[in-house]
Amino acid sequence: MNNSIPFLDLVTQHIEMEEEIVETFRKSLRTAGFIGGPMVEDFEKDFAHFCNAKYCVGVGSGTDALRFALIAAGVGEGDTVITVPNTFIATTEAISQANTLIEFIDINEKTYNIDTEKLKEYLETQCYRDEKTGRPINQSTNQPIRAIIPVHLYGQPADMDPISELAEKYNLIVIEDACQAHGAEYFSRKENRWKKAGSIGMASAFSFYPGKNLGACGEAGAVTTNNEEIAKRIRMIRDHGQMKKYFHDIEGYNGRLDAIQAGILGIKLRRLADWNEKRRTIAYRYNELLKQVDGIIVPYEPEWSKAVYHLYVIRTQRRNELQSFLAEKNISTGLHYPVPLHLQKAYERLKDKNGGFPVSEKTASEILSLPMYPGLTETQQLRIVESIKEFNKAD
Ligand SMILES: Cc1ncc(COP(=O)(O)O)c(C=O)c1O
CATH class of the missing domain: 3.40.640.10 (Type I PLP-dependent aspartate aminotransferase-like (Major domain))
Structure with a gap:
């Protein structure tokens, strides 16, 4: 299977x-x-x-x-x-x-x-x-x-x-x-x-x-x-x-x-509102499941925002290790985005040096996008979160 x-x-x-x-x-x-x-x-x-x-x-x-x-x-x-x-x-x-x-x-x-x-x-x-x-x-x-x-x-x-x-x-x-x-x-x-x-x-x-x-x-x-x-x-x-x-x-x-x-x-537009609702439900379930997990920061949604979770992005200081661990468990994740634009080769001409935008630089090394799409099941989410917990224990 x-x-x-x-x-x-x-x-x-x-x-x-x-x-x-x-x-x-x-x-x-x-x-x-x-x-x-x-x-x-x-x-x-x-x-x-x-x-x-x-x-x-x-x-x-x-x-x-x-x-x-x-x-x-x-x-x-x-x-x-x-x-x-x-x-x-x-x-x-x-x-x-x-x-x-x-x-x-x-x-x-x-x-x-x-x-x-x-x-x-x-x-x-x-x-x-x-x-x-x-x-x-x-x-x-x-x-x-x-x-x-x-x-x-x-x-x-x-x-x-x-x-x-x-x-x-x-x-x-x-x-x-x-x-x-x-x-x-x-x-x-x-x-x-x-x-x-x-x-x-x-x-x-x-x-x-x-x-x-x-x-x-x-x-x-x-x-x-x-x-x-x-x-x-x-x-x-x-x-x-x-x-x-x-x-x-x-x-x-x-x-x-x-x-x-x-x-x-x-x-697809006729289904978009429903898909967005499903994404929000999935995001809140992730938040709940990850609440007690050490070292993980879940997304913050201020009271003035109704986010549609195109991506569900967590933060952890051991991002690369966690991403590899999840990959071994056949769980695909993404990085959005690994290098802030001011540090890209394409923008060398801007001379915006490392340290110029500390928050963007810090988050770029900590973010990890977990699987997110309207059809993601609760069973799959439980397995993803269990794997994150297992990663923490493996220390
Ligand atoms: C934030 C943001 N801006 C612009 C674009 C560009 O869109 P496209 O790939 O359709 O040209 C994308 C998508 O790729 C995006 O995520």
């Missing part, structure tokens, strides 16, 4: 939906509708509704979504964009590809998202104000800060109230990186209401990479926004800068969402 526990199981859920998915493919084949068309439009409408956003524009990937959102918001050459070092490199690739500079702010040790106190301190002490625009100018580069990309990492929203407040004060644009947070909710103390990830910033980027909470059977992404002008610009940018075929107002990209992927995403 195969007793391995995968990190993620997509096959079981695809088998359950196989007939519907194949039917979508058949529909595209028989109409030759592969690019644009009703399947894309229907999905965009449904996903905007799911996020409580006015508009959704389907694009080729989450990376496209971030890049297009920055460009559409008018962020460009000579500007600086703030984000965190503990994210997938796509966040910063998009910043560079929009011809802007990257500025990192460290994370909060409990939420793993941007530390809003450090963000405030950076704006107050490392920048001076441009009198005309009100924007902060970085003292060492003399470049204006134009935007912040808070990342809702692992499916937990960043603390958006203080971010929005600082953005308002300093005339900054907020683009949510919601690539891991489909359906996550944030309680705004300021507005006294819950808000969906993807409805808070000027625009938000989603990835539908297959392993995401809502995943395509290939590459896909979307931007959500309440701003009509931004939505209109992104529709142009994703389609070679044209609104009308062969009439190009600007140079754009080939960054459209495939009709087949949109059709598949529509099928």
